Structures are given as C-alpha cells and as structure tokens.
Amino acid sequence: MNVQIVLFDGFDLLDVIAPYEVFNAAGMYSNEDIIVKLVSAEGERMVMSGVNQLQLQASGKIDLSSKGIILVPGASGSVDDNEPDSIPVRIKQATETELSNVLKEAIRKPDILLSTVCGGSLLLAMDGLLEGRHAVTHHLGMGLLQATNTFPVHARVVDDGDLITGGGVTSGLDVALYLVERELGPRIAHAVEKLFEYERRGTVWKAEGNAPKESKHENPMEATSSRSSNQTDKSFNFQGKWETTISTPIGDLSVLLNLSSEDGRIAGIAKQGEDIVTLNNIVQEGNQLKWSMKVKKPIRLSLKFIVSVDGNNMYGEAKAGMLPSSKLIGHRIS
Template structure:
C-alpha cells in the first residue's frame, strides 16, 4: 500500500506526523507492504506548517494515479471560523482549497481503488470542495456541523465510508491510521504498531452498515 500524505502551507504537523509514524512502522512490521511519503501538489519543496518554526519536506508530487491512500491533514492556526481572519484555520484551509490542490483531490476521490482519508480540518477542505457531497464525514468539533457543505456530519472519532475515511480532532488521526492499517493490511500488523506506539484506539469506527439506530 503506497500512502501519500499531503502537505500544504499552514498544515497541522500532528495531523501529518501521527499517521506518518503509524504507516512507517506498519511498513516495517509488514515486510515493506506499506510505504509512506510526504507530498505536495507543487512537488518536492519545504512546506511551512501553521506553527512557527515547524516545517516539513515534501519529497514527491501528489499523484493519485500511483497512491493507494491519500491523507489530507487539517491546518494549524487560530480557531476562528472566519476566513477573513488572517492566520485562522478557516483562512489557511480556504487558501489551500483555492489552488491546485482541489483538482488533485478531485482526481483522487474519483479514482477507483484510491482511498482518501482526512484528518481534522482536512475534512472541511474536502467538503467545501464538494468532494464529500451526501457522504458521512467527521471533522474538528468547531466545524462539526459542516455548514455550507452537502456532506453529512457524523459525531464519531473515525468515520469509514469505504473510499472516504475521516477523523475528528487532531489525535484521532492516529486512530484512523491504525484502523486503516488493520483494514488494508491486517490486525496483526496494526496491533504491533499500536503496541510500539503505546497508543490504544478509542471509540467505535462509524460505518453505514448494520442495524440503524432506533429510539423507543
């Protein structure tokens, strides 16, 4: 499984590094069945995060044609939901979504065999681009109602809608990565990574399967 984690100016480092470490360790425990790389839509470059003095290096170009899994992080900034506030998460996500990243993500969402996973505000980026219309999605609690989009908000830590998987607040990205490692590679590898990181997943992954909730 080839994993590409997307960097854009203002990204949240933990949204990136949590899943990166899970998939990197998964590659080691699976004999190389998982590879993970940091990418940007512009190609190899140093990408500043939303936290001062923290940047990461994209070593390749985002390419949904070769990626089995594309991970979209959120942004790190002030929690204002007003995109006019400079340095706010809304402004950073809006800036990222207005450039060439959205067409690349549209290609990833529309490509058979490619899974798109979002962490925290990455769900808002995808939803506001119209790429999660009428599909269940979770994001950061500050934007949990997914206002202004046609996505269907779900109150869960991780939501699995097949080729679109989403996670809520920052650390849930680690849970999501472990879940995807279990789903795509197997529970033994996921369990080994969980033990290595001393991290125990929380909550039930929400899926639109089984009996619907009925209140008597």
C-alpha cells in the same frame, strides 16, 4: 502499499506526523513494502506548517497513478478570530491552489483510498466533494461540515467506503491505525498499538448494520415557521429587491435578494452571479426575517440569515457552522 501524506501551506503538524509514524511502524511488522511519502500538489518543496512556521520537506508531487492511500491533514491556526491565520481561511486558501484539482480527481479514482484528519475533511467539503457523504472533523467544524451538505457523524473515525475521515487532531493516530488494520489486518495494527502504547478510541462508524432508533426532534426553524404561519406584519416593509453584501472571513458575497408577500406568506429568491436559489424556511419574528440559503461562492455552504430592515436599509448576519458570523448590509433598489 503506497501512502502519500499531503502537505499544504498552514498544515497541522500532528495531523501529518502521527500518521507518518504509524505507517512507518507498520512497515516494520509487515512483509509488504510500505512506502510513505510527504508530498504536495506543487511538487518538491519546503512547506510551511501552521505551527510556529515550522517547515517539512515535500519529496515530490502527489501521484494519482499510484495505487494506495492519500491522506489529507487539516490546518493549524486561530479558531476564534477572523484573521488571515485562522483555520477556515487557511483551509479555504488551500482550496484555491492546485491541490483542489488534484483532490477532485483523486476522489474519483477507484484505486485510491482518500483519508483525512481533523480539518482535512473540511478542505474536501469546501470544494463540494463530500455532498451526500458521511464524514467527521474537529468538533468545532461539525456545523460547517453540515453546512456543506455533508452528513456529519459524531465518531472518532468514519468509514464511508472509499473515504475515511477522522475527528480532532489526535485522531490522526486512530485514522492511521484503522487504515493499517483495514489494509494489512488487525494483527499488524495491534503490534503498532503495543509499540506506541496507544489504544484506539471509540467505534469506527460505518453505514452498516441495524440503524439505531432516533428521537423525534422538531426542527426549530420549521417549528417556528409552523407556529407563526409565516404571517407578515404590515408595518414591517421588507418587500422589494435588495442589493446586499455579505462580508465572510473567506471573501465578500454580492447577493441580490427579491422578497415578496402574498396572502400573508413570505417568499424570496436570491441571485448570486448566474446562480438563482430559493430562500428556505422564511420566518418573520417582529421586525426581523430569518431564512436559510445555499451558496456556491466563495465555497459551497448552507447559510442561516437573520436580518432587520430600517427604511430602505437592511442589516443582519449570516452564519455557517464554525465560521464567525458574517455581516450583511444592503439597500432596497426597487
């Protein structure tokens, strides 16, 4: 069995080291050769982690012709501040390297089982690779996972067929042990658990068996829209074309908004480059407008907006999951 653990600048050490030790320990108990390598998209090099600039050696380039497991870790850094060393920025930077193209090809190969730990699933999601898939990440990133049109599952490990994802940082142990069980059997996985004096937590989620009954929760945005009937206030003049800029922590978005009202119903579209999308769930509350919108750049996200209008000026914010709120400013051009 071949296991390739991916390194990229800013990776989290525990996301890498925990699975590395599990797979190597499994090799001691298995009659099958288990080859575990630390690799990068660029090839052999020293790769800087996000923990105190500690480096690990990538022994070579990711080999997509090698049947087996590719495991993608998350990043380490600030979780609160909009800074260059924040986790969302480091993950986004990784998507701007050759790693992005490699993972896009890897996820299409039937002989490769792609797996992630913690923010590794966000790295895939930011490239649009998890749309319509079930996955998990660190609890702080679940909102962002959903904003990329992934189905977030609150489980320690999620098995979505040819994609295995893990939750927070220590889930690297659980992901690796589950992969050992799935590929080599439960007896070897149990032997490694005994050696490490560690027991996996929780149930591995799969889209199998009977679905549990779900409570009927009202969508707050839709509920507000229904109650307000989307009626406009004539004193609140938002109609027209607006040039806006959204300052996100991973790049500025230039978006042209076109807002209108007909028979008291608000409608709107947004143009970003050549992409035109409809504004969804538009709600007016006093002198504010709220809506949701999908964007493709700088990453694929579903953003939620709250804006106010002062004359010909617009200001507000957009929000997506764990990412900090992004300021929106704009002016009416017609």
